[in-house]
Amino acid sequence: MRQLSPVYRWARWRSFGVRKPRRLSAEELAPWVWELPREAGARTVGLKAAAAALPAAPVALNRIDWEQFYGNANPVEIEVGTGKGLFLLNASIARPGTNFLGIEIVRKYQLYAASRYAVRKIPNVKTACADAKLVLRDFVAVGSVQAVHVYFPDPWWKARHKKRRVFTPEFAADAARAIREGGRLYIATDVEEYFGVMTAIVGAMPCFELRPAEEQLAAPRTDAGFATNFERKALEKGGGVWRAVYERTSAPVTVAADPTEAENEGTSSD
Numbered sequence: 001m002r003q004l005s006p007v008y009r010w011a012r013w014r015s016f017g018v019r020k021p022r023r024l025s026a027e028e029l030a031p032w033v034w035e036l037p038r039e040a041g042a043r044t045v046g047l048k049a050a051a052a053a054l055p056a057a058p059v060a061l062n063r064i065d066w067e068q069f070y071g072n073a074n075p076v077e078i079e080v081g082t083g084k085g086l087f088l089l090n091a092s093i094a095r096p097g098t099n100f101l102g103i104e105i106v107r108k109y110q111l112y113a114a115s116r117y118a119v120r121k122i123p124n125v126k127t128a129c130a131d132a133k134l135v136l137r138d139f140v141a142v143g144s145v146q147a148v149h150v151y152f153p154d155p156w157w158k159a160r161h162k163k164r165r166v167f168t169p170e171f172a173a174d175a176a177r178a179i180r181e182g183g184r185l186y187i188a189t190d191v192e193e194y195f196g197v198m199t200a201i202v203g204a205m206p207c208f209e210l211r212p213a214e215e216q217l218a219a220p221r222t223d224a225g226f227a228t229n230f231e232r233k234a235l236e237k238g239g240g241v242w243r244a245v246y247e248r249t250s251a252p253v254t255v256a257a258d259p260t261e262a263e264n265e266g267t268s269s270d
């Protein structure tokens, strides 16, 4: 039998505090795992990568051909920071006519999510272990996806760590380029301050228009009362959840000013 690559070994899972899903081989997981081409390099994986600046030049030679990727021409939706993958588990089962890609920078979570989809043999969902900022910028063709979902992104409270946040003006611009006109950007968070930052960024972009009537479609609640693992934790703590949905308009993509920049000036850490 082929030797499993180290990233597929599950032995250390216990020490990560993540409940071990059913053990699957690399071959069994393969239909649910997209490995970035080599040219993307190792920097796309792990939280250190999230903190590093993206390479100035695009690292991808070719943008993803979604029809080839999924074997059909159904619309594609991307989730950024899938964690343990609960949202995509429910969404992909509920909406079999849509293809989903979950991008997660931490390998153990990506494999956890991929295993959940693989044991159920869900055909319309795949995962990638990568920095979503890089995937959206360099791998996703302009106007090729129907929606981008960003649920409960890490807040990175310390001022010196805020550069690790995934939702930056550049990220929002890359998401806008990726989303086709009429498509949607969905955001939800349990951190009011981060919600203010995200909505300030998107609100300053004419290529996005707020859709207040659709607010509850961001991380839509399931019968369990929550859409994602972090939403469950937030609700258990009695905290609030903030949601917003934006439609991609026909306006050109612009990069908003960074609302955290003024705040960062003169603050080295908290």
Ligand SMILES: C[S@@+](CC[C@H](N)C(=O)[O-])C[C@H]1O[C@@H](n2cnc3c(N)ncnc32)[C@H](O)[C@@H]1O
Pocket: 050, 080, 081, 082, 083, 084, 103, 104, 105, 106, 109, 130, 131, 132, 133, 151, 152, 153, 154, 166, 228, 229, 230, 231
């Ligand atoms: C707070 S968790 C939320 C996970 C899930 N969305 C939920 O609501 O349960 C944020 C997730 O985003 C991932 N993440 C952080 N930066 C990322 C990046 N640049 N690209 C992809 N995933 C990222 C983290 O590893 C983590 O799993």
